[in-house]
Amino acid sequence: MLRKIFNPARLSRFQRTMVTVSSSDALVSTEVDDKTGYATVTLNRAPVNSLSLELMTEIVKTVDELERSNIRGMVLTSFSNKVFCAGLDIMEMVNPDLDRLRAVWTRLQDTWASLYGTSFPTVALINGHAPAGGCLLALCCEYRVMCNNFNIGLNETQLGLAVPPWLQGTMRQTIGTREAEIHCIKGTMFNSQDALKIGLVDELAAENGEAMQRALHYLNTFKQMSPYARSATKLLMRNKDIEDMKRGRKEDVERFVENVMNSDFQNGLTVYLQSLKNRKNK
Numbered sequence: 001m002l003r004k005i006f007n008p009a010r011l012s013r014f015q016r017t018m019v020t021v022s023s024s025d026a027l028v029s030t031e032v033d034d035k036t037g038y039a040t041v042t043l044n045r046a047p048v049n050s051l052s053l054e055l056m057t058e059i060v061k062t063v064d065e066l067e068r069s070n071i072r073g074m075v076l077t078s079f080s081n082k083v084f085c086a087g088l089d090i091m092e093m094v095n096p097d098l099d100r101l102r103a104v105w106t107r108l109q110d111t112w113a114s115l116y117g118t119s120f121p122t123v124a125l126i127n128g129h130a131p132a133g134g135c136l137l138a139l140c141c142e143y144r145v146m147c148n149n150f151n152i153g154l155n156e157t158q159l160g161l162a163v164p165p166w167l168q169g170t171m172r173q174t175i176g177t178r179e180a181e182i183h184c185i186k187g188t189m190f191n192s193q194d195a196l197k198i199g200l201v202d203e204l205a206a207e208n209g210e211a212m213q214r215a216l217h218y219l220n221t222f223k224q225m226s227p228y229a230r231s232a233t234k235l236l237m238r239n240k241d242i243e244d245m246k247r248g249r250k251e252d253v254e255r256f257v258e259n260v261m262n263s264d265f266q267n268g269l270t271v272y273l274q275s276l277k278n279r280k281n282k
């Protein structure tokens, strides 16, 4: 069954009432172009947009609000031009409070489900590195435009984390079963060129401006198309995955908690954090 579909009857109301939302201190800022109806959603959590509970809550809230406003398309990008999103906030996993850890994973599931299941078209404008959870955000979008000279991939296993089944599924749909299996297990990070070759991203751009043009070009391909047929087809393809994730979400949360609370993982995390700092000091 369709979870939600674009409702053309609400479009004329939207055109009259659409507003631009933007706040300089927000973790997520949204600007809607009232000529095109396209929203640019910018992740705004310095320094690297790591996914804290609060940032993920804002992403879910933003997508829900956009869903209610009937925008015609969305571009997801980063304030930074160096890091699109550094994945889950590692500090959320260091000796965590268990209730908060469960909330973090539940919110990551929600983030995936709400971005993956939008009725409107979505493009990730990947203007920086996108490891792990950063790659997840990009994979949820329908189309990915990546700037040159950055890295993207699901490197979770390199950190000692298992990739959850719903995220494996999104990777499979994007790069195919065989490649997804190999690269989820290895935790491969791809440079922009290799990401294009393997189909992890759809287009490359030299810089942000060109990437935005390419993203808008993708959204414009739907200008003349029935929004109902477009969104219904997308959601008929994606809703089963979302329902499957929701059915298994409790076990998924407990698997994550067990993974993170394991002493080997906690020790490895300390070493990993130190290696990030050492890299910086070189």
Ligand SMILES: CCCCCC/C=C\CC(=O)SCCNC(=O)CCNC(=O)[C@H](O)C(C)(C)COP(=O)(O)OP(=O)(O)OC[C@H]1O[C@@H](n2cnc3c(N)ncnc32)[C@H](O)[C@@H]1OP(=O)(O)O
Pocket: 047, 048, 050, 051, 082, 083, 085, 086, 087, 088, 089, 090, 091, 129, 131, 132, 133, 134, 136, 155, 156, 159, 161, 162, 163, 164, 167, 255, 256, 259, 276, 277, 280
């Ligand atoms: C059952 C489990 C399933 C798991 C499956 C799914 C989902 C998610 C898992 C994850 O996302 S785990 C997180 C994985 N992320 C990473 O491995 C990225 C690590 N970071 C980097 O590689 C680099 O920081 C970067 C993103 C390439 C950026 O490099 P840059 O040189 O620009 O910046 P840095 O100097 O390295 O970093 C600045 C500052 O940010 C801190 N930081 C970096 N990444 C994170 C992070 N993910 N969480 C929290 N903090 C992060 C870094 O330590 C620096 O801090 P300071 O030294 O300035 O205090």
